[in-house]
Amino acid sequence: MERAECLQMIYPELEDTLVVTIMGACAQELYNLGHRENFFYLQHALGLASSIGMGLAVSLPNERVVVLDGDGSVLMNLGTLATLARYRPGNLIHVIFDNGSLLSTGGFESQTSSGVTDLDAIARGAGITHVAMTVTTLDFGEAFLAAVERHELSVIVAKVAAVGPDHYGMDLQLGENAFRFRRWIQSRARSGGSA
Amino acid sequence: MTVSYDNSKIIFDGIKSAGIKSISALPETWLGPLLQRAEDDPDVQLLQVAKEEEAIGIAAGAYFAGTPHILLMQNHGFLAAINGIVSLAQLYRIPLCMLIAMRGHWGEPYPWHTRGGIVTEAVLRALEIPIEFARDPQKVAKQIREAWTFSQSSLSPVALLLTRDLMED
Numbered sequence: 001m002e003r004a005e006c007l008q009m010i011y012p013e014l015e016d017t018l019v020v021t022i023m024g025a026c027a028q029e030l031y032n033l034g035h036r037e038n039f040f041y042l043q044h045a046l047g048l049a050s051s052i053g054m055g056l057a058v059s060l061p062n063e064r065v066v067v068l069d070g071d072g073s074v075l076m077n078l079g080t081l082a083t084l085a086r087y088r089p090g091n092l093i094h095v096i097f098d099n100g101s102l103l104s105t106g107g108f109e110s111q112t113s114s115g116v117t118d119l120d121a122i123a124r125g126a127g128i129t130h131v132a133m134t135v136t137t138l139d140f141g142e143a144f145l146a147a148v149e150r151h152e153l154s155v156i157v158a159k160v161a162a163v164g165p166d167h168y169g170m171d172l173q174l175g176e177n178a179f180r181f182r183r184w185i186q187s188r189a190r191s192g193g194s195a
Numbered sequence: 196m197t198v199s200y201d202n203s204k205i206i207f208d209g210i211k212s213a214g215i216k217s218i219s220a221l222p223e224t225w226l227g228p229l230l231q232r233a234e235d236d237p238d239v240q241l242l243q244v245a246k247e248e249e250a251i252g253i254a255a256g257a258y259f260a261g262t263p264h265i266l267l268m269q270n271h272g273f274l275a276a277i278n279g280i281v282s283l284a285q286l287y288r289i290p291l292c293m294l295i296a297m298r299g300h301w302g303e304p305y306p307w308h309t310r311g312g313i314v315t316e317a318v319l320r321a322l323e324i325p326i327e328f329a330r331d332p333q334k335v336a337k338q339i340r341e342a343w344t345f346s347q348s349s350l351s352p353v354a355l356l357l358t359r360d361l362m363e364d
Contacts, residue, residue, distance in 0.1 A: 044282035048252035055256020079245030
């Protein structure tokens with residue numbers, strides 16, 4: 001399966017959800033589906049998307065937070081899985097697209113494509129209870145909906161092909177994204193929305 | 196030399212009176228009594244990380260959420276968190292209010308702390324992170340409040356360095 005197909009499948013579910021993506025292909029593919037003010041694209045600081053998600057989730061227990069992460073990124077911040085497991089924000093869904101590749105930085109194989117490093121096992125070993133490993137788009141969609149309904153910390157590892165979008169570029173400056181993302185959250189909190 | 200419980204209380208009270216509701220931290224000796232107070236206080240949420248760079252992400256999430264948040268770390272933890280500070284906080288104009296235990300400096304008896312202590316101030320300045328030294332328990336609460344205010348107005352990381360004078364009896 002391809003990450004773009006997975007994103008397309010869950011896109012309707014991301015309307016009222018705080019979404020944090022990692023850089024590169026993942027960010028671009030989500031953006032290509034249609035930017036929303038509740039999407040934050042972390043275009044650098046590899047590894048920290050899940051930590052941002054944790055900060056959001058513990059601060060806003062009534063909002064749903066979805067982190068769209070990757071294998072290379074998680075491998076740079078494995079401690080995050082232990083920290084998430086410790087605090088278990090029930091409103092956080094951590095999706096890890098595992099393409100076995102550092103695709104956005106040249107396509108070098110990551111440690112997971114050697115077949116010896118198993119992120120699903122690492123997440124479980126870190127103490128996360130609800131971990132799904134998915135290899136088909138249908139399984140991924142089902143795992144995501146199950147996570148939405150579960151209201152407990154959930155990790156979904158999605159094995160995807162190492163392919164990305166055919167072009168890169170966003171009409172959105174980095175600071176602008178941060179300011180607008182924060183404003184969306186704040187205005188929702190003020191209007192007595194879910195926050 | 197032992198960690199000052201009295202001054203740890205003063206610092207914690209200063210953090211609370213600055214309106215802080217959430218703290219991310221990685222425990223270390225000087226911060227121990229302070230973090231114990233945070234853990235015991237129902238009005239403050241303490242998030243203990245596995246490595247300090249995680250706390251930069253958590254602080255960014257708290258900022259987006261509108262939760263007043265500070266980071267407590269040792270200076271070696273600051274050194275370990277630099278990419279997050281540069282490529283998340285500074286790149287996206289996200290404020291960070293960091294209270295950093297300044298180990299390895301004047302009076303340091305332990306050799307292993309010394310290199311980090313010697314380079315910390317220069318690294319902070321190279322990163323254009325505004326710094327103040329907290330030495331006097333009479334002034335530290337105000338310094339914390341001002342650090343918080345300045346981080347929010349400048350949308351920048353700021354660092355209050357907790358010195359031996361303050362942290363040890």
